[in-house]
Structure formats: structure tokens, C-alpha cells
Amino acid sequence: MSKTWVVVPTCLPIVLRRCHRCASERFRANGKFRVNANHKLLDAWLLALCTVCGDTTKLTVLERMNVRSVRPELLHLLHGNDLGLAAELLQDPVVRRRNRITLDWDNAWHLDSGGPDQPHRSEGEAIEVSVRFAARIPVRPARLIAEGFGLSRAETERLITEGNLVSTVRLSGKLSGDFTFTLKR
Numbered sequence: 001m002s003k004t005w006v007v008v009p010t011c012l013p014i015v016l017r018r019c020h021r022c023a024s025e026r027f028r029a030n031g032k033f034r035v036n037a038n039h040k041l042l043d044a045w046l047l048a049l050c051t052v053c054g055d056t057t058k059l060t061v062l063e064r065m066n067v068r069s070v071r072p073e074l075l076h077l078l079h080g081n082d083l084g085l086a087a088e089l090l091q092d093p094v095v096r097r098r099n100r101i102t103l104d105w106d107n108a109w110h111l112d113s114g115g116p117d118q119p120h121r122s123e124g125e126a127i128e129v130s131v132r133f134a135a136r137i138p139v140r141p142a143r144l145i146a147e148g149f150g151l152s153r154a155e156t157e158r159l160i161t162e163g164n165l166v167s168t169v170r171l172s173g174k175l176s177g178d179f180t181f182t183l184k185r
Contacts, residue, residue, distance in 0.1 A: 002128045005113040009135045014104040015048050024052040031083035059099045105137045113148040127183045138174040
């Protein structure tokens with residue numbers, strides 16, 4: 001039996017960065033951009049609000065770029081406060097490194113597995129599941145498997161140690177890329 005599960009983002013992740021006003025470390029990006037032109041040079045920032053005090057921080061997207069070198073489509077999305085562009089930029093490693101931020105994906109994704117399946121269908125039958133990621137969301141595979149089959153994490157760990165749950169990737173760390181696993185019963 002073969003199944004496909006998809007890890008889908010439900011909202012933008014929390015941006016982890018120190019607030020200069022209240023020393024909190026959590027900001028919520030809402031998809032708003034600020035674009036500033038100085039003669040022929042363009043700056044663009046993604047705005048994020050502190051979850052505690054509401055102070056705004058600017059995450060640099062473009063810095064001193066010549067206006068002619070910026071694609072018109074990108075400029076249109078920046079002016080339109082496109083939420084999809086904000087999600088794409090938050091996942092961009094260059095933007096994250098430039099702004100010295102990390103992302104917290106807790107409660108910002110869900111697993112679309114078509115409902116909780118019972119892994120105890122018939123004795124000896126193997127279930128092969130292909131897990132796809134709609135965005136680069138770092139998640140523990142054991143957590144996905146437990147959620148997808150409606151198992152406890154301890155039961156999932158027991159299946160891994162017994163060799164009834166196998167994969168070509170390591171199931172103990174975090175993954176953000178597609179993988180496949182097989183549940184032997």
C-alpha cells in the first residue's frame with residue numbers, strides 16, 4: 001500500500017531576533033514591505049512586529065540596488081505586500097543570514113495525510129509513505145509519522161528501534177526535504 005503525505009505551511013513562521021525595545025526574541029511577519037528610493041537606488045525591507053511590545057523591525061530584502069536592476073515583477077510584488085513573496089523571502093538562506101535571523105515553525109504547519117490512518121490494517125502488509133514538503137519546514141520525521149498514523153511518539157520510537165519503521169534517511173533528526181519511509185506490519 002502506498003500513500004503520500006504533504007507538510008503544508010498554515011501561516012508565516014515566527015522570526016527569532018532580539019527586540020531592541022523589550023528584549024523579546026519573537027517577531028511576527030505580516031507580509032508588509034517598505035520600499036524606499038533614493039535617486040536611482042532602491043532599498044526594500046520586510047516588516048515584522050514584536051509579539052510582546054509591537055515594535056517594528058525591518059528585515060533587509062534589497063539594499064542600495066539600482067532601480068533598473070530590479071525586476072519589475074519583484075517591484076510590483078513588493079509594492080503590493082505579497083504574502084507569498086514574504087514567505088519565499090523568509091525561507092531564503094541569504095536573507096536569513098544577512099539579517100541574522102532564524103525561524104520558529106511551531107504551530108505554523110500541518111500534515112495533510114488524508115486523515116489519521118491505522119497502521120494495523122493486516123498482518124504482514126507494508127505501508128510505504130512518501131512525505132513531501134510544500135516549503136522548507138524543519139520537522140522531526142518521527143513526529144510526522146506519529147501524527148500521520150495517530151500514534152504516540154513513544155510507540156513511533158519503538159517501531160523505529162524494532163526495525164518495523166525504515167527509511168533511507170535518518171528518522172531521529174530534523175528534515176526539511178522530501179523523504180520516503182516504510183512501515184512493516
